[in-house]
Amino acid sequence: MAKNHDVIIDKEKCIGCGLCAKDCVSGAIRVEEGKAVVNTMGCIACGHCEAICPKNAVTITGFHEEPIEFEEQTRLDPETLMKAIQTRRTIRVFKDQEVPKEVVKQIIEAGRLAPTGGNSQDTFYVVLGSKQAELEGLAVKLFQKITQMAKPILRFLKGMNIEEHFFFKKAPLVIVIMGSKVNASLAAENMAFMAEAHGLGVLYSGFFTMCVNQNRKIREIMRLKRGEKAVTTLVMGYPGVKYHRTVRREAAKVRTL
Template sequence: MKNKHIIRINPETCIGCGLCKRDCPAGNIQIENKKAKILTQSCIMCGHCVAICPKAAVTMTGFDEPPIEIGKPATLNPQELLAALRTRRSIRQFTKQQVEPELIAQIIEAGRLTPTGKNAQDVSYIVLQDGINRFEQPAVRLFRRILPLMKLVSPVAKRTVIDEHFFFKKAPAAIAIVSRDQINGALAAADMALMAESCGLGVLYSGFFSMAANHSRSLRRMLGLKRGEKVVMTLVLGYSGVTYHRTAQKEAASVRHFHFKMSK
């Protein structure tokens, strides 16, 4: 985490119920004299103690926003979610309509709210809109150099033409998701893609641009990537210029079930 945070428990409002102690994944809370007590500030700062306290006795400093009170928990309709997942497609044809700044902000917010391992909150975002082609060109040059080698091992590469819009497909925007941890960045990318589609946008996961960004020195400098940082995924965004009339077929899931019977 970038900022320093301090956990505080107000002894006047704490009722010593122990909910925070039982829910703390770091084992960092104990009950003394019927009051909760933080053992150390060396903690993952996950905020479970803040969220679960029925009396709002636990607080954390160093954040730009206060916790939001939860009335009725938000739920997703499972059938509607499955329908959205079933009909989503990678979009490679976009209209010229620009993506509104408020939609970009919503998509990034979805990434920000995505959980990270050990609550690292180590994911950042690079928005490419104005002059987006300027970032595409170094990637094009890199892939044109390695394409002859790829053609030796890949039948698909033999049919590939790397034109000036190979990575972004003339889309008006892209967001590079940056993290030192591959899983944290990938989780954020998945939630961001869902948010983009819920906003009516088409999405393309550009693994090729992510690869280029991580291996091209000039592109890394342009993107301001620091040592150890990597572009985990790049979401290419825009309004879809194509309509799909039916779903794509998927193979059946490969599932293994294990059932263990307890001996009497």
């Protein structure tokens, strides 16, 4: 069982329908004498048993929030979703306009609710806030050094001007997403969608992410422990540019077996 959590079955409410047992990914629930019985050994505390129970007879303890009841699943309309995907662009020019705290909270909430392998929930977020300029300064110095050395080898670096706003482009909000690769990437894309739904523009900064994983001083300021890995960085703010059409992309490489 995941630490600090327990699965409690309310025997009065349980009707022994077995839906929880059927849906349990770890096979940790069985029905005995018409009631659900939990063996918490393999349980990953994913909450499916609590979510699926038609009688609300299951409770997972130790979380800071209560489940929200819903009648039916909310689905995005595919055409609107496709349009949002087609027309979004990486933004590298931002308006001088703060992002409201409530919006920042909702962006992080969208990350928190992304799925994680084994329900590990190992993703965490560092909002650069008051340290943003100092961290960018350190990253610029580091990058100037690295690129100077690599310029003769890496052609794409030749035209790059590593100036003082190279990483964050004067954006008001930068969040580094920490954890394991797939989980943190899924959280980041949820966050990017939420940011864009709020009218923000987003830049994934692979360059700053590299700096976080390379530079001791940057890690110190971000209060990172040994082994804690930055997976990606979202640079966000209200866009200072407008795009009029989609971009051309390579055809999808699909192998159908």
